[in-house]
Amino acid sequence: MNFSRREFVSLSSVAAFGLVATNSRLLGAVPHPRSRQAIAADPTYFEWKPIGATAWVGMGEGGNTLIVASKGELLLVDTKFAAFAPALRREAEAAATSPSAAKLKYVINTHHHGDHTGGNHAFSGDLPIIAQEKSKARIIAQLESYKKQARNGVAQLGRSDKPAAKSLLEEAGKLADNSDSMKPEQFAPTKTFDKDHEFKTGEQNIMLHHYGAGHTDNDAVVHVPSLNILATGDLLFHAMHPYMDVGAGSNSTGWIASCRKAAELCNDKTIVVPGHGAITDKAGLLKQITYFETVLAAVKHAVEAGTSKQDVLKLPLDEFKDYGATERRGMVLGALFDELKPAK
Numbered sequence: 001m002n003f004s005r006r007e008f009v010s011l012s013s014v015a016a017f018g019l020v021a022t023n024s025r026l027l028g029a030v031p032h033p034r035s036r037q038a039i040a041a042d043p044t045y046f047e048w049k050p051i052g053a054t055a056w057v058g059m060g061e062g063g064n065t066l067i068v069a070s071k072g073e074l075l076l077v078d079t080k081f082a083a084f085a086p087a088l089r090r091e092a093e094a095a096a097t098s099p100s101a102a103k104l105k106y107v108i109n110t111h112h113h114g115d116h117t118g119g120n121h122a123f124s125g126d127l128p129i130i131a132q133e134k135s136k137a138r139i140i141a142q143l144e145s146y147k148k149q150a151r152n153g154v155a156q157l158g159r160s161d162k163p164a165a166k167s168l169l170e171e172a173g174k175l176a177d178n179s180d181s182m183k184p185e186q187f188a189p190t191k192t193f194d195k196d197h198e199f200k201t202g203e204q205n206i207m208l209h210h211y212g213a214g215h216t217d218n219d220a221v222v223h224v225p226s227l228n229i230l231a232t233g234d235l236l237f238h239a240m241h242p243y244m245d246v247g248a249g250s251n252s253t254g255w256i257a258s259c260r261k262a263a264e265l266c267n268d269k270t271i272v273v274p275g276h277g278a279i280t281d282k283a284g285l286l287k288q289i290t291y292f293e294t295v296l297a298a299v300k301h302a303v304e305a306g307t308s309k310q311d312v313l314k315l316p317l318d319e320f321k322d323y324g325a326t327e328r329r330g331m332v333l334g335a336l337f338d339e340l341k342p343a344k
């Protein structure tokens with residue numbers, strides 16, 4: 001994720017048009033949606049990138065979103081921030097028009113962080129939301145953060161230079177005004193799994209895997225074997241320093257192990273959708289392992305030399321000088337220092 005926990009509590013935006021949750025009292029009756037053709041003709045708020053004929057990635061404003069269509073059914077992976085979700089739902093169904101129209105059938109959360117689950121409220125009323133079992137309590141505990149995301153939508157849209165932003169302001173305002181009515185069940189997954197879970201979207205087999213604590217204690221990778229697509233969630237921050245949520249189980253050993261297991265699902269032609277960053281491939285996923293191994297070696301050398309934690313936080317990591325999210329470099333160094341030299 002491009003944001004710290006503090007940032008993803010406060011950032012967000014957008015639209016309550018597509019809110020359909022029957023367990024929600026936010027907006028009352030949902031207006032009849034415009035035609036798919038009309039929506040498709042409008043500029044979209046998110047950038048939708050096709051990956052093959054029947055899958056797309058929605059970029060921007062939180063974690064990457066993957067959608068996969070098959071036989072009129074649509075799978076959506078990760079729901080971004082709370083205020084963006086109604087537009088996300090609307091645009092996802094509008095994007096999935098080839099080879100034929102598809103309607104949402106399932107939603108998956110790759111982990112509990114708010115930039116991947118904040119939008120659950122726009123889907124939970126009529127769709128199953130699937131996630132690893134440890135995510136549920138963490139998602140429920142984030143209710144106040146989700147409310148803040150919704151309230152900040154209008155300001156976020158006001159600062160946006162995207163052509164579609166202004167058209168969403170009224171909807172975002174309604175969502176913000178009703179944010180106090182949000183309930184935990186609007187965000188919580190409705191189906192959870194432990195290690196593995198398999199189901200179908202149309203004719204596509206969808207396989208979910210949890211390899212233990214890595215980025216969090218509830219990471220799930222999403223594998224679509226017949227399309228050779230793997231969505232990693234935040235186990236992969238492509239070409240950027242990662243966010244380590246130590247309080248939720250993040251650790252480098254588990255992270256490396258999870259990435260290695262995920263890489264076993266890939267070949268040289270696999271399309272890998274990271275939690276943040278550009279769409280990549282197996283080589284991009286393996287670079288996440290290289291990142292942690294390299295940084296661990298640097299921190300271990302410093303610890304063995306008696307370097308203080310304060311000075312370890314300043315290590316330049318020149319091997320990754322071109323990586324984004326440089327503000328997180330010190331956080332990673334500090335977390336790895338604590339792994340190697342825990343407080344007494």
